Amino acid sequence: MYVASVIRITMDGAPQKVSRSRFRRSVACKETLLLRKFQLHQRCLIVASTQSKIYNVLLASALLVQTCTPCFAADTTLDLRTENKSPVNTTISPAETPLTADAAVPLTDSKPSGGTFGSSQLLLAAAQPAPATVNPDDTVLRGGVTSDPAEAGRQVDDLTRQILLKLIEFERFNLHYTLEVAKQGRWKGWRYAFFQELNSATGLAGSIVSTAERGTHLKNPTKVSRVTQEDANLVPAIGSCIGAGAAILEFGINEYHDIVARHKGFAPKKARLHVAALKADIDRLMAARETLLKVESSSPSMQARTEVDAAEGKVLADLRDETLMEFERYQIGGRKIFAFQQSQLFFDATKYSLNAAGSFLAYDSLHARDRRYNGRAGVCWNISGGVYMFGPIISRLIAKGVGEGHKRALRSTVGDAHQTTIQKLEADRQLLANLCSSTNIAPDKVATAVDRSAMYDIHQKAFSDEIISGQKAKAKATTVASQNIGAGLYLGGSRLAQGILFTVPGFNRNFNSKSELSSRVTNNDLFAAAVIGIPAASFAMLDTLRIQVQGELNRHKLKKSGMLPAQIAHARLKQLDDMETRLAAK
Secondary structure (H helix, E strand, O other), X not given: OOOOEEEEEOOOOXXXXXXXXXXXXXXXXXXXXXXXXXXXXXXXXXXXXXXXXXXXXXXXXXXXXXXXXXXXXXXXXXXXXXXXXXXXXXXXOOOOOOOOOOOOOOOOOOOOOOOOOHHHOOOOHHHOOXXXXXXXXXXXXXXXXXXXXXXXXXXXXXXXXXXXXXHHHHHHHHHHHHHHOOOOOXXXXXXXXXXXXXXXXXXXXXXXXXXXXXXXXXXXXXXXXXXXXHHHHHHHHHHHHHHHHHHXXXXXXXXXXXXXXXXXXXXXXXXXXXXXXXXXXXXXXXXXXXXXXXXXXXXXXXXXXXXXXXXXXXXXXXXXXXXXXXXXXHHHHHHHHHHHHHHHHHHHHHHHHHHHHHHHHHHHHHHOOOOHHHXXXXXHHHHHHHHHHHHHHHHHHHHHHHHHHHHHHOHHHHOXXXXXXXXXXXXXXXXXXXXXXXXXXXXXXXXXXXXXXXXHHHHHHHHHHHHHHHHHHHHHHHHHHHHHHHHHHHHHHHHHHHHHHHHHHHHOXXXXXXXXXXXXXXXXXXXXXXXXXXXXXXXXXXXXXXXXXXXXXHHHHHXXXXXXXXXXXXXXXXXXXXXXXXXXXX
């Protein structure tokens, strides 16, 4: 028979009748509680055993080290009760305690402990903060900080060599940056010019055919050949499609080159971070060099050498600032060129697409025998004319805005480098040369300073040439910009006039009928529009050809004299490689 309840004895010994399910839950809870208490007890035993073992190992290690090297325990103590400890002072003033490359830094506790081993107990290095030592992998103070002026002088020369190697690395990065960012292919200009010449030629052909056909029938406009006029509109439409496709193609090629440059590490932000890291390394080396100069100047016999090293430090600081400003010019210039070209190509694709749409609508007005399409064609050409006129101006404003944005982003990295000029660098180099020729220092030091002075001369000349070349390029770019804006205003004005002449008869209902007056007004206006297109298309063709021929002659002249940007960059890279080899051999 199933028993639905059990008898449980309470705390006072009185029996109590409870259900079987309640009794089982009570028993399960008690078993769980006992199991948890047992697990907690086991963990406490394990922790206590581990602490005891660690304590025994520490004491055994202390006794072993004290027995083997009792000199370490002379002024140090061990106290495992750290709640009353004062922090250990690991800062040592260079003026009070000189540091040498191999000197051990003693650590003392301000409150000796009265522990098991008394005042002779060992201070374990594992239980105390690490002393302020020099990282052996650090290239800044590989020989340590010394109190010997002669040794300090040798370390100053080593740091100078390291700074020059960093500057060479910095300049090499700048040169590769200018070669990779906003890359211009050898035949980029001619390729784009070829397609634009086709575009202008088809526009000129359409204008000539339309002028001849409509001009012949000014007195009898109803006899204008519809097929001939359709062809006169289709040919320019095809040319405009070619022009728009060429602009889109060059836009894509520029984007491809930019993606490749970014993958090589020349993305704007990544390049700025790399330059900031290089600058931090150079500043760290120069700060260490200044510290050693103070040690070197403490000896009266080293005063002349100290003056030379101090003057050389100014030259190094000038070179660092000039290299920073060079990177700033390269990044701002490269991003401005890229932004301007992409904006201009976008506007070119837009205006040529509008031209093509307008030509197709003019064709539809003849093919569908609906003159209202002429008004729509005129609207497209009016918008295209505005892009012609204001596209070059807006492109330059966009490029200027992009340049200002990158200039602000570089402000924290460049800092006050703009205070350094080529004239200041030249004056500091002249001071160094005068000190080398007039001071009484060791011949080896003079030879080293003279050898490095030749490297400084190469750097100075490169910076001077780059600045002069940049100024000439800026003046030339200003002239070209003025010419492009003037050409855009003329071509845009011509296209706008053509659009207006198509818009008037197209949207005026009085001229949309098949009457004699409507045909005459439409024919006269469209004849005038065709006449305006002839000089505009001719000017576009001649101007494009002039720009390419002038650019090719200028390029040939620069190539012959070795002054092409790529030639200058590769020549400087070779100079940097030679200087790096000479410095690495020392």
